[in-house]
Amino acid sequence: MEYVMHILVMVCMYAVLAISFNLLIGFAGLFALSQAVFFAIGAYATGLAAVAGLPFPMPEILAVLIGGIVGVLIALPALRTRGDYLVIVTLALQIVVLQVILNWKSLTGGTEGVRGIPGLSFFGVALSDPSHFLIYAAIVTALVFVFAWKVGHSPFGRAMKAMRENESAAQAVGKNLLYLKVSTFAVSAALAALAGSMFARYYNYVSVDSFSINETIYILAMVIVGGIGNLWGSVIGAAVLVALPELLKFLDMPTDIADQMRLVIYGVILILVLRFRPQGILPEPRGALHDGEETASAGGNASSLVVGDGSSKGEIVVDAKGLVKRFGGITAVSGFDIEMRAGQITGLIGPNGAGKTTAFNMLTGFLQPNEGSITLRGNSLLGLKPHRIVGAGVARSFQDLRLFRNMTVLDNVLVSLPDQAGDDLGQVFLRPAKVSRQEHENLARAMEVLRFVELDGKANETVNALSYAEEKLLVIARLLATGAEVMLFDEPLSGLDPTTLAEILPVIRKLADNGKVVCIIEHNLDVIKELSDVVYFLDEGRAMAVGTPEQVMTDPELAARYFK
Amino acid sequence: MLTILKKTALAGLALATGLASGSAALAQDPESYKIGAILAMSGAANEYGRVMSQGINLAIEEINAKGGIDGIPLEAVIEDHKSGVAKEGVAALNRLINLENTQVVLTSFSGPTLAIAPIADEKKVLLLNGGGVSAALVGASKYLFHNRSLASDLGLAALRHAHGLGLKKMSQLVWKNDAGESIEEVANKYWGAMGGTIAATEYVEIGASNIDTQIAKIRASNPDFVALWLFSPEPGLALKRLREFRFTKPIIGIEFTPDTQKAAGDASDGFQYTSDYFTATEEYPWSKAFSDAYEAKYGEKPDFYAANYYENVYVAAEAIRRAKAQGGAYYRGDKLADAIKADPQFDSVYGGKMTYQENGVAKKKVALFSVKDGQAKFFRYVSAD
Numbered sequence: 007m008e009y010v011m012h013i014l015v016m017v018c019m020y021a022v023l024a025i026s027f028n029l030l031i032g033f034a035g036l037f038a039l040s041q042a043v044f045f046a047i048g049a050y051a052t053g054l055a056a057v058a059g060l061p062f063p064m065p066e067i068l069a070v071l072i073g074g075i076v077g078v079l080i081a082l083p084a085l086r087t088r089g090d091y092l093v094i095v096t097l098a099l100q101i102v103v104l105q106v107i108l109n110w111k112s113l114t115g116g117t118e119g120v121r122g123i124p125g126l127s128f129f130g131v132a133l134s135d136p137s138h139f140l141i142y143a144a145i146v147t148a149l150v151f152v153f154a155w156k157v158g159h160s161p162f163g164r165a166m167k168a169m170r171e172n173e174s175a176a177q178a179v180g181k182n183l184l185y186l187k188v189s190t191f192a193v194s195a196a197l198a199a200l201a202g203s204m205f206a207r208y209y210n211y212v213s214v215d216s217f218s219i220n221e222t223i224y225i226l227a228m229v230i231v232g233g234i235g236n237l238w239g240s241v242i243g244a245a246v247l248v249a250l251p252e253l254l255k256f257l258d259m260p261t262d263i264a265d266q267m268r269l270v271i272y273g274v275i276l277i278l279v280l281r282f283r284p285q286g287i288l289p290e291p292r293g294a295l296h297d298g299e300e301t302a303s304a305g306g307n308a309s310s311l312v313v314g315d316g317s318s319k320g321e322i323v324v325d326a327k328g329l330v331k332r333f334g335g336i337t338a339v340s341g342f343d344i345e346m347r348a349g350q351i352t353g354l355i356g357p358n359g360a361g362k363t364t365a366f367n368m369l370t371g372f373l374q375p376n377e378g379s380i381t382l383r384g385n386s387l388l389g390l391k392p393h394r395i396v397g398a399g400v401a402r403s404f405q406d407l408r409l410f411r412n413m414t415v416l417d418n419v420l421v422s423l424p425d426q427a428g429d430d431l432g433q434v435f436l437r438p439a440k441v442s443r444q445e446h447e448n449l450a451r452a453m454e455v456l457r458f459v460e461l462d463g464k465a466n467e468t469v470n471a472l473s474y475a476e477e478k479l480l481v482i483a484r485l486l487a488t489g490a491e492v493m494l495f496d497e498p499l500s501g502l503d504p505t506t507l508a509e510i511l512p513v514i515r516k517l518a519d520n521g522k523v524v525c526i527i528e529h530n531l532d533v534i535k536e537l538s539d540v541v542y543f544l545d546e547g548r549a550m551a552v553g554t555p556e557q558v559m560t561d562p563e564l565a566a567r568y569f570k
Numbered sequence: 571m572l573t574i575l576k577k578t579a580l581a582g583l584a585l586a587t588g589l590a591s592g593s594a595a596l597a598q599d600p601e602s603y604k605i606g607a608i609l610a611m612s613g614a615a616n617e618y619g620r621v622m623s624q625g626i627n628l629a630i631e632e633i634n635a636k637g638g639i640d641g642i643p644l645e646a647v648i649e650d651h652k653s654g655v656a657k658e659g660v661a662a663l664n665r666l667i668n669l670e671n672t673q674v675v676l677t678s679f680s681g682p683t684l685a686i687a688p689i690a691d692e693k694k695v696l697l698l699n700g701g702g703v704s705a706a707l708v709g710a711s712k713y714l715f716h717n718r719s720l721a722s723d724l725g726l727a728a729l730r731h732a733h734g735l736g737l738k739k740m741s742q743l744v745w746k747n748d749a750g751e752s753i754e755e756v757a758n759k760y761w762g763a764m765g766g767t768i769a770a771t772e773y774v775e776i777g778a779s780n781i782d783t784q785i786a787k788i789r790a791s792n793p794d795f796v797a798l799w800l801f802s803p804e805p806g807l808a809l810k811r812l813r814e815f816r817f818t819k820p821i822i823g824i825e826f827t828p829d830t831q832k833a834a835g836d837a838s839d840g841f842q843y844t845s846d847y848f849t850a851t852e853e854y855p856w857s858k859a860f861s862d863a864y865e866a867k868y869g870e871k872p873d874f875y876a877a878n879y880y881e882n883v884y885v886a887a888e889a890i891r892r893a894k895a896q897g898g899a900y901y902r903g904d905k906l907a908d909a910i911k912a913d914p915q916f917d918s919v920y921g922g923k924m925t926y927q928e929n930g931v932a933k934k935k936v937a938l939f940s941v942k943d944g945q946a947k948f949f950r951y952v953s954a955d
Contacts, residue, residue, distance in 0.1 A: 009668035012661065108746070117748040118706045119656070121684060134692060136664070205657075211685040213656050255665065261623050265611035265650035 011136035016248045018143035019204050024228040024240035025154045026197035032235040033158050034190040035170025036084055040096040041225050043103045044073045044195040046217035048202020053120040053212040066203045073199025074192040081191035100219050107214050119213030123206050139208055150197055154237055161428030166190055168410050168421045175408035179422035179488055180396035189431050231279055233286030242287050292414050319349035323523045324492055329378035331364050338364040340547040351518045352525040353538030357568055360544040362527045366494050370402045371395040401490035403481045405497045409469045416465040418480055419452040422487035459483045475506040492523040499533050602645040605886055606672035608662045608682055613653025614777035617829055623648050624868050625876035629883035639890055656685035667693050673903045674886045676879055680704035680748045687711035695903040700878030704748035708929045713907040717878050717932045719846050724824040725753030727844040727936040727952045732795055732822050733764045741770040741793035743808055745800045753799040769793045774804055785811045798823035806833025813837035827873040831944050838941045847920055847937030848874035849948055854921035881919040
């Protein structure tokens, strides 16, 4: 039976690896192809520390720490690169680290590897054979699973998914991408390193050829076959991909081609699985679900989100002066001034390319102006990251919506709620009661927000199931959920039919009436007329006219430029 | 495909319902003696696996045709370590021990062999290596024996030859693995002592298809000769490119196989190398018979890897035979190892006898060859001592 036990040990080890990788690529969308590097670092760190005589669990702790630290270092290039570029950067890293291990002979033993790594023994029982080691491997795997489950299903995990869906939108609802990426890499790397330490203890021998790029791809295949974003999927993926080649060994074939043929059959089976079940064996779960039971009395109170900061109506809240933004030789915005007042809706109109969205980007920290000042109640917003500006009270929507499409309507709103203790990974584990209580309250608040935009009936649907008008409403809900006092809407109403417009307009109006500061970019002049208290007409990067809608629209020069 | 899946499912069922054979009390005589082998059956170096397994299968056929060992046949169980992946070697050994009740395993490549050595020690499995050449293999397990000269011995013999030719300034191309590096280590240590200098050291990845950068640097270092611490088929590419880069001085190496010749073409002319010597000669009938039978069966001449693994099967069979003669529960790896240690002399397919030393390495003569018109010509024996 030891053979079966050996396979189960392998399943455990690869389950840990697949779980760690799933957190990175499945949950956070960080497609970094260097998981075998962390695996190797854990194996070498454990091997070298154990050979040097450190007692259990010091080598394991060291491995996890070093893995985590290297993960943080690798996160740094990932902050600037995404998608294909991240794949290339991390592939290069995979090669570089293996070469360093291979050539740093005095430490790693070079091509000969590290031999004679002491195995584990507890209470006088050596875990030298697979059946004993399996107990240890299963316990570690279970702990890793529970840990990853807590991470993935906490507010932090929800923020990871939001980042995966759309980075700028995640920033726009106040998520700190730097923190998210760095901690995700650190956690993922530390878990992979833990798998590496299992490797070292089990094989008692570590050499570089066990951690090649093939290994990274093997783990990736487990994540994909099991189901991206599903932790049980990772366990099943690991079990399938470890067991399948072993089962194929029972196929009798001529010796000289047998192993190559088995690889071909293995590949074909994987292709078939992905052809007929592209989402993997287990698809991603939908996230937090509204069970329809809780009511406003459960602590949900969206009113604080809908009402402004109590500024007296007409008070200047946002004041931007002399904003200039140049892209190389092109000046997109040149000397733009704008004031936004409490309880008022400010409209921004102008032809395409006038600089309206660039102005929004500067006001919300997505772009830094070359010149000019932006203040919120007298405090400068210049130099702040977008998530800080959201925290300070200025949030925005995007013309192209940028909803978190594979998340539920409820999760879209939940992730946007401000000041979540569970956004901090430390708090998820150190103050679970607080996080859980707040999560309960937030669920009620999110439902309240959804009721406000009348999407409560769709709470458990994914965004993909919504109509276009409902998506627009969700954009408003998400913005509302940030609790920001100042809300910048980038064409929230474009493409809507008159009936839907009639539904949404009062919602926006109500926000201003409740004391919020609202600014809206819109091409539909009827909407502007109906909604706006003040209109800025932008062209060539500056305000050509400011006034009431009537004043601006009757200006003959502007009419010639835009209203013809 | 359906049949395959069905078979796989059945195999899975068999797997789940019990593999008790490993723990069952051993009958004194098994139904067959399963000779396990963990070879590079897939991956970048699968050429080795191919020829080694051919050697094994031929030997088993021959022995069985003569009635096996006292009527009990031998059976080959070939496993794959995917061209040197240590953990694949461990998985394979686990399968061999637990599913096949294998007491003898022919191993290859240094990484997998080092990884399985502790398990072999614990489970008392006899390991016979005919391919791995790393110095680290010596003493890795008390049940591990080698009928292959260590790379460092081959390298040292090659250096002695270069020294004899009066060459001084060496540049070396080194295989980037433990085998290559163990020669580099010996070369760095002894070439200076022999009065030589090292002008350049460049590394070649296993399975490399382009080594022009290394070749350019080697050529620029203007050595008296180039040492190829490479194994098949890389020496072929190195020879080809060195000559194409118009390097005209001697090239000395440690291996030459039909594969190398295929890659090198005319560039192999004048290549000198030290190697385990397998050339069929009339003087040694067994070597001739093996070579002829191999060529008849596979349509190609055997290289020494085929010869080593062929020979290892005979060593295993002889060890079983000797242990059996002792009686008792003889069919166990440790008993077989004891049988080898008790009388370390075995017939060699290379001719005459070979003797396992204390450290488990069979003492063989190292031969110096020179290549002419694509054919290796035996030159003379050289010593690594």
